[in-house]
Amino acid sequence: MDREKLSDKLADIVPEKVTTVRNNGSCKGCPRHSTKLHVYDWLHDYPEMQDLTNMVEVQFKNTRKGYYLNSNKIDLNKGDIVAVEASPGHDIGTVTLTGKLVEIQMRKNNYREDSISGPKRVYRIARPADMEKYELAKAKEEPTMIRAREIAEGLGLNMKIGDVEYQGDGSKAIFYYIADERVDFRQLIKDFAAEFRVKIEMKQIGARQEAGRIGGVGPCGRELCCSSWMSSFVSVSTSAARYQDISFNPQKLAGQCGKLKCCMNYEVDAYVEASRKLPSREIVLQTRDCDYYHFKTDILSGQITYSTDKNNPVNLETISKERAFQIIEWNKKGKKPPRLAPETETSDVKEGDIHNDLLGDQSITRFDKKEAGGATKRRKSRKGRRPDNRNKKGRPPKQNEN
Structure with a gap:
């Protein structure tokens, strides 16, 4: 009899020590094993919410997740390594979510169970024999991916194999690939089955899904959105950069x-809504001195900068959108204001006014007392003054004796 089958039979007879990884290294709402597609369980403090459903969320390698039925009523917590139903055999994954939030995540990810067999089940908490098979299967992934790329290149297929994931029991392998066009990989599957002796599954992914599986840190300093929380990807066009006044630099726009x-x-809707409340960029503002042309706009703050030259930044003036609409109304009536900026903005600032200038407010002379006339008192010379506590002879005054 095969050694693995014998160990499984003995495991059913002799109770083995349960092996699992509890979530003791972090807060109760956070999964410990991975941060990819992390979901914070904000209902973990409500025990009644944990018993509303028997469905649990199980995460496998990288961003692959599945939803399984806990039909055996096993006491499962976040961080437990479990054996779940697969086709064929079983798979090994980590519990990342339990309770009411599982149903919300199922609706969010458009989960649909099999109409014939129903939802897949959780078999048990992983035993040492299961973990031994799991480690052996994971050790094959790197050499399998390298060999698979060599086979695909030998067949002349225009595709890139980005990752290989073995099932927990080692009976199936999932090959993730990227291709710009349709690929006929019927011969490739036959070569893979003959080479690796497992069931083959080919799964096509996009460039964004591949980046999410690999992971990394973005230019903002945080983990990639596609790796941490984003599961559905929407098309992004250059019009989003145009609405937000972002320069068309391919190195900065590309992830x-x-x-x-x-x-x-993320913010393009706010920019589109704010831009509707701004005057048209084609309108020329007329004053008594000269005409002003649109130069740039700070959309969210509503500040517009105008230039006296149509193509170059000359005599730049920044005004609010309310002032721009006011000048436009005056120009329609044939009126021209004396200047672009309102009178209040061009008036001189008083010396005592404070305009939230951190450096100006912290002047070292701010505590000095000034005289009414503006001049400070001069101290008398030592020759012309007499101390108050001495008499004419220079002796201290006598104290009254009681």
Whole structure:
């Protein structure tokens, strides 16, 4: 009999020590094993919420997750390593979410169970025999990926194999690949099955999904959105950069996947809404001195900068959008203001006014007392003054004796 099958039979007869990884190294709402597609369990302090459903969320390698039914009523906590149902055999994953939030995540990710067999089940908490198989299967992933790339290149296929993931029991391997066009990999699957002796599954992913599986840190200093929380990817166009007045620099607009950054879509709706409340950039503001042309706009703050030259920054003036609308209304009536900026902005600032200038407010002379006339008192010379506590002879005054 095979050694692995024998160990499984003995495990069913002799109770083995349960092996698991509890979530003791972090807060109760955070999973410990991985930060990819992390979901904070903000209902972990409510025990009644944990018993509302038997479904649990299990995470596998990188960003692959699945939802399984805890039909055996096993006491599962975040961080437990479990054996779950797979086709064929079983898989090994880590519990990342339990309770009511699992149903919310299932609706968010458009989870659909099999109409014939129903939801897949959680078999048990992983035993040492399961973990031994799991470690042996994971050790094959790197050499398998290198060999798979060599086979694909030998067949002349225009595709890139980005990652290989073995099932927990080693009976199946998932090959993640990227291709710009449709690839006929029927012969490739036959060569893979003959080479690796496992069931083969080919899964096509995009450049953003590949970046999420690999992980990394973005230019903002935080972990990549596609690796930490984003599961559905929307198309990003250059119009999002145009609405936000971002310079069209390919090195700054592109992320680690080589595509446009997903974060460009986060605030584009706010910019579009704010730009509707601004005057048109084609309108020329007329004053008594000269005409002003649009130069640049700070959309969120509503500050608009105008120039006296149409193509070059000359005599730049920055005004608010309210002032711009006011001048436009005057120009329609045939009126021209004396200057672009309002009178209050061009008036001289008084010496005692404070305008939140950190350096100016912290002057070292701010505590000095000034005289009414503006001149400070001069101390008398030592020759012309007499101390108050001495008499004419220079002796201290006598004290009254009681």
